[in-house]
Amino acid sequence: MKWEDHVDLEADPPTIIAGENTRTIVWGDEGGEVEEKGGKTENRDRTLPLPLRAAAALRTFKARQAKERLAAGEAYEASGYVVVDELGRAVRTDWLRRRAYELMDAAGVRRVRLxxxxxxxxxxxxxxxxxxxxxxxxxxxxxxxxxxxxxxxxxxxxxxxxxxxxxxxxxx
Structure with missing residues (x-):
């Protein structure tokens, strides 16, 4: 998802547009390449009202990204994606999975697929x-x-x- 296209934290209630854009890794001879496309079904694009806690977490996350952008200066890549690394680059799904597993390990809980x-x-x-x-x-x-x-x-x-x-x- 992208902040500008898919997230509206000012709406009442706050909303996200889900399913419009998906990113997946396609494995080939050259390794894994990220592919972007629309969702799988005709009902994929939908506006969902966010629970207030989820909206608050997204606001906090967006503020953190703004601080990271300031700290990185010109090195920051303003990709617009919600899930990015510290330099603003969209992350690969395998990066997100590995990071989640690290956090699960640190918390001492069993690993589960995202x-x-x-x-x-x-x-x-x-x-x-x-x-x-x-x-x-x-x-x-x-x-x-x-x-x-x-x-x-x-x-x-x-x-x-x-x-x-x-x-x-x-x-x-």
């Missing part, structure tokens, strides 16, 4: 009562049932909740 956060978020939304079609729309799926079929992973506690609902239906 993509698993998507599964966790969609599961949390669904298990918190957000209807399946809305969860799928949030994720940018073309098929509004895909979140339930692929991304939502009910826990043992979720199953106990279903049992409690059935208990109420059947009477005790």
């Amino acid at each position: 993509y698993d956060a998507r599964h966790a978020c969609l599961t949390f939304l669904r298990m918190s009562g957000v209807p399946g079609p809305i969860v799928s729309a949030w994720a940018g799926h073309g098929d509004l049932t895909i979140a339930d079929r692929v991304y939502v992973h009910p826990s043992a506690e979720d199953l106990r909740q279903a049992s409690a609902v059935l208990e109420g239906l059947l009477g005790s």
Whole structure:
């Protein structure tokens, strides 16, 4: 995402435009090259209202980038991307993954793929009562049932909740 094109922290509520631009590494004979393209589905471009904490974190992050830009001076590359290195250059997805793993190791937690956060978020939304079609729309799926079929992973506690609902239906 780019600050100017995809993030509006002044909107009420603050918003992001998700899915419009993706960056991935394509591996070939010369190594990995970053490729930019649009999302995979027709529903990819969507404006999402940001939770207030996420908006606050983005504001803090943007202020940090401004300080890094001042410190770097002419060496700073104003790429406009949200996720950049200290010199303003867009980072490769493998750099982000390695950095996340370093932070997980330092925190003493097991390593998980960054993509698993998507599964966790969609599961949390669904298990918190957000209807399946809305969860799928949030994720940018073309098929509004895909979140339930692929991304939502009910826990043992979720199953106990279903049992409690059935208990109420059947009477005790």
